[in-house]
Amino acid sequence: MNNNVAIIDYHMGNLFSVEQACRNVGLNPIITSKQTEIENSDAVILPGVGAFPEAMNNLNKLNLIETLKKILENEKPFMGICLGFQLLFSGSEEFGNTKGLNVFPGQVKKFPTVSSTKSKIKVPQIGWNQIHPYNSQKWKRSLLNGINNNEFMYFVHSYFVETEDDSITLTYTEYEGIKYCSSIEKDNVFASQFHPEKSAYEGIKIYNNFANSINQKD
Amino acid sequence: MNHRIIARLDIKGPNLVKGIHLEGLRVLGSPEEFAEHYYNNGADELFYQDVVASLYERNSLDDIITRTAKMAFIPLTVGGGLRTIEDINRVLRAGADKICINTAAINNPKFIAEAVKVFGSSTIVVAIEVIKQSGKYLAYTDNGREYTGVDALEWAKKVEELGAGEICLTSVDREGTGLGFDSDLIKNVTTSVSIPVIAHGGAGSKEDIEKVIVESKADAVALASILHYDFVRKNKNPLATKSEGNFEFLKNNSVFKKINPVSLFEIKDYLNAKGIGCRFLMENTNE
Structure with missing residues (x-):
């Protein structure tokens, strides 16, 4: 039987391509904001595009903060994407200071609009960029294999x-002279700033590895 | 920065079409077949524009969007005839990642801010279609058909202020001609705004693409004829299946003299050799 993956719908952006990517690798995606469906799934994806404070607010209203924290601490495969990656950290400076899920220590910061060499930086960063290994031992054992x-x-x-x-x-990535963390992996959790479901065949490999990691749990 | 090479597909009814100055549309084939080819050959994005949507107030693109989004896992931008928040919602639900507005934005600039508030700035692209008249760059609507009198540069600044995430800047004068991008127009806009600018209209060779990135500071380029003709040339059996439109071009297999068709691979190889950042497909060494 195909594994169920809960794609959390908390009204932060389009879930179409995440859903398609899951189907593409043989997963059975369920778009949901219900606690029980999320808890009963074989794996969880937290996607998201938009503002950090609104995202935390929505998760709070849907009573999903504790649910998510529990899942992040147990063994269920979890993937966070873009905003769903940022939300795992302590907090964000977006519109003042907002607390995140605080699973990992770290802050979410805005790109400066002027670089250290005084040239103009285009923000948002929209486009393709490289992911460099931060720790080369880790790469092959991760979803980037x-x-x-x-x-x-x-x-x-x-x-x-x-x-x-x-x-x-x-991994880390460099944008206009700023080096930053573009993905993390710890135990059951993989999360990335980039969008694997928009990164062509190489991105779909991540979904494939995710699907395999769920099978290994069975 | 890595510059995006975007495959632009103009759609009329069920067909991929290509015009000159956005007019005189010729049928080239099935949009999805071209899209799939570009996806497999390293396109960084796909850009669908329903070229008659504003004219006929119709929205027929949804099925094409959905079929494309199920097959191509790269960003897909869709424009043409989007007038309301509900229109945008529908196209995003069909599978688009970003949407592009022009006519509705000029008619009601607040619509940009409204759309940005609902969908976030990175989802909203504003198209500026420009015709040069008496030395002035003016923004037109309805796929380059309707005069507005709006100054293109002032409008670009306003579009940024209203929160749009990107500008797709078309030179209608150059569009489909292969005479090269309008470098002054592109440079004027790229140096006046801080949001990414997609240069569109006029690419006739890979050198033109290099030039608009290096000299006019374009963040991305949208290409149509130069890619389409390359694909048609290499696939002698034209793909057009549906009934709507002018097929003469395909039957004759003719290509405009000013356009040197080139593939995405060749463009990216060329840009990389010139030291211009862009994504390229790597040989896999890690299997």
């Missing part, structure tokens, strides 16, 4: 994560 070091992935974001715990950092 089978993907080239320094591969291109698709990014859309104005804010980036500054981690306080290097041990979880899987």
Whole structure:
């Protein structure tokens, strides 16, 4: 039987392509904001595009904060994408200061609009950028297995994560002279700033590896 | 920065079409077949524009969007005839990642801010279609058909202020001609706004693409004829199946003299050799 993956719908952006990517690798996606459906699924994806404070607000209203924290702490495979990656950290400076899910220590910060060399930086970063191994040991054991070091992935974001715990950092990416953490992996949790479901064949490999990691749990 | 190479597909009814100055549309084939080819050959994005949507107030693109989004896992932008928040919602639900507005935005600039508030700035692209008249760059609507008198540069700044995430800047004068991008127009806009600008209209060779990135500071380029003719040339049996439109071009297999068709691979190889950042397909060494 196909594994059920709960794609959390908390009204933060379009879920179409995440759903399609799951189907493409043989998963059975369920778009849901119901606690029980999320708890009963074989794996969980937290996607999301939009503003950090609104996202936390929506998760709170849907009573999903504790549900998510529990899942992040147990063994269920979990994938966070874009805003769903940022929300795992302590907090964001977007519109003042907002607390995140605080699973990992770190802050979400806005890209400056002027670089250290005084040139103008285009924000948001929209486009393809490379993911470099932060810790080359980690790469092959992660959901990036089978993907080239320094591969291109698709990014859309104005804010980036500054981690306080290097041990979880899987890749870093450089945008206009700023080096930042572009993905993390720890135990059951993989999360990325880039969109694997928009990163062509290489991105779909991540979904494939995710599907395999769920099978290994069975 | 890595510059995006975007495959632009103009759609009329069920067909991929291509015009000159956005007019005189010729049928090239099935949009999805072209889209799939570009996806497999390293296109960074796909851009569907329903070229007669504003004219006939119709929205016929949804099925094409859905079929494309199920097959191509790269960003898909869709424009043409989007007038309301509900229109945008529908296209996003069909599978688009970003939407592009022009006519509705000029007629009611507040619509940009409204759309940005609902969908976020990175979802909203504003198209500016420009015709040069008496030395002035003016923005037109309805796929380059309707005069507005709006100054293109002032409008670009306003579009940024209203929160749009990107500008797709078309030179209607150059569109489909292969005479090269309008470098002054593109440069004027890229140096006046801080949001990404997609240069569109006029690419006739890979050198034109290099030039608009290096000299006019375009963040991305949208390409149509130069890619379409390459694909048609290499696939002698034209793909057009549906009934609507002018097929003469396909039957004759003719290509405009000013356009040197080139593939996405060749463009990216060329840009990389020139030291211009862009995504390229790597040989897999990690299997």
